Amino acid sequence: MKIFIERIQKTIEREFSGKVKDLLKSVDINPNNVLVVRNNELITEEDDVKNSDSVKILSVISGG
Amino acid sequence: MxxxxxxxxxxxxxxxxxxxxxxxxxxxxxxxxxxxFNLLKKNDKVVVACSGGKDSTTVLYLLKKFHGNVVALAIDEGIRGYRDKTLLDLERFCKKHDIELRVHSFKDEVGKTLDRMLKQKNHPCSICGTFRRYLLNKHAKGFDKIATGHNMDDEAQAVLMNLLKGNTGLLWNSNPITRKVKGFVQKIKPLYFCSEKEVAAYVLLKSFEVGFIECPYMEESFRNKVRDVLNDDELKHKCSKLNILNKNLELLKKLDLKRKDFRYCSDCREPSQSRVCKTCQLIKSFK
Incomplete structure (x- = not known):
């Protein structure tokens, strides 16, 4: 699966099929800090993603 | 689902x-x-403190929708690669939604960009916050309210930060509307009960063209550490941020904390807690 992590502006690849919340856990990201988008559609932590999907993890934190 | x-x-x-x-x-x-919280009266003249980021852009859009005529006021601190980008987003947004935009910069108003100031001093958030608050208030004179994009996360962080630092006198600022003080334009926070994640989702679903980028100086801030603690806690205890805000509001009502009386700066005549305000002291220190 291709995973674009916006906060570090990097795309990583890893084998994964399962729930979004478990995907976030595997990359050590707190779900409160991000939104997850698949094919330009917002999905929730309880949605399933497949290994063939490409997802974006967008940081919700802004300002400073 | x-x-x-x-x-x-x-x-x-x-x-x-x-x-x-x-x-x-x-x-x-x-x-x-x-x-x-009676944030707006029918004929209030409202200016929205805008950064071009998701929160203030959302406030700008919704106040235009709910209240009608609003003006966007932006402060360009001079943070290369960050504020220049978010201000471009803001210009485009204001043009698209037919909103007047006024921009004032640190460089023109206090003599230097934040990037340049930080070559002489540390503590970016303290310097930036002091000048931003001063310039927003200065250029909001003539308006009844300044609306800001502070969301539930910002406010819960502020409550915790003030408690940790022992700044209990500042707790009354963590309200959806600030008290009336001569010399200050009242601030209102329409996103007070909206989480940062909810605001981001709204912006995405409404297809607002704003970048979800972070200030490059944020890593150094105390606020960032407090944000991590609260977000980790919220995973285990749902609504902990909301609880902090509700309890803070309840306590403020009971305690009726008094704000220190303000004097007026001998140099610029703006409200101040000392003879010369923090802004004037900082400007002098950079000369």
Whole structure:
């Protein structure tokens, strides 16, 4: 699966099929800090993603 | 997973809502906050403190929708690669929505960009915050209210930070509307009960063209550490941020904390807690 992590502006690849919340856990990201988008559609932590999907993890934190 | 109100697919988990119901829920929450805390009177002249980021852009859009005529006021601190980008987004947004935009810069008003100041001193958030607050208040004179994009996360962080630092006198600032003080334009926070994640989802679902970028100096801030603690806690204890805000509001009512009386700066005549205000002291220190 291709995973674009916006906060570090990097795309990583890893084998994964399962729930979004478990995907976030595997990359050590707190779900409160991000939104997850698949094919330009917002999905929730309880949605399933497949290994063939490409997802974006967008940081919700802004300002400073 | 389906929306709790219809058969559409949910796009948000807590509450479990589809796109249309989430947008309605979010807008109602902002509208209810405005009504409940009496943030706006019918004929108030409102300026929105804008950064071009998701929070203030959302406030700008919703106040234009709920209240009508608003002006966007932006401060360009001079943070290369960050503020220049967000201000471009803001210019485009204001043009598209026919909103007047006024921009004032650190460079023109206090003599240097923040990037240059930080070559002489540390503590970016303290310097930036002092000058931003000063310039926003200065250029909001003539308006009845300054609306800001502070959301539930910002406010819960502020409460905790003030408690940790022992600044209990500042707790009354963590209100949806600040008290009236001569020399200060009243601030209102329509996103007070909206989480940072809810605001981001709203912006994405409304297709606002704003970048989700972070200030490059944020890593160094105390606020960032407090944010991590609160977000980690919220995973285990749902609504902990909301609880902090509700309890803070309850306590403030009971304690009726008095703010220190303000004097007026001998140099610039703006409200100040000392003979010369922090802004004038900082400007002198950079000369």
């Amino acid at each position: 389906l929306c709790s109100k219809c058969k559409e697919k949910a796009v948000f988990l807590s509450p479990k809502l589809c796109k249309n119901h989430f947008v309605d829920y979010f807008e109602k929450k902002v509208f209810d906050t405005i009504k409940k």
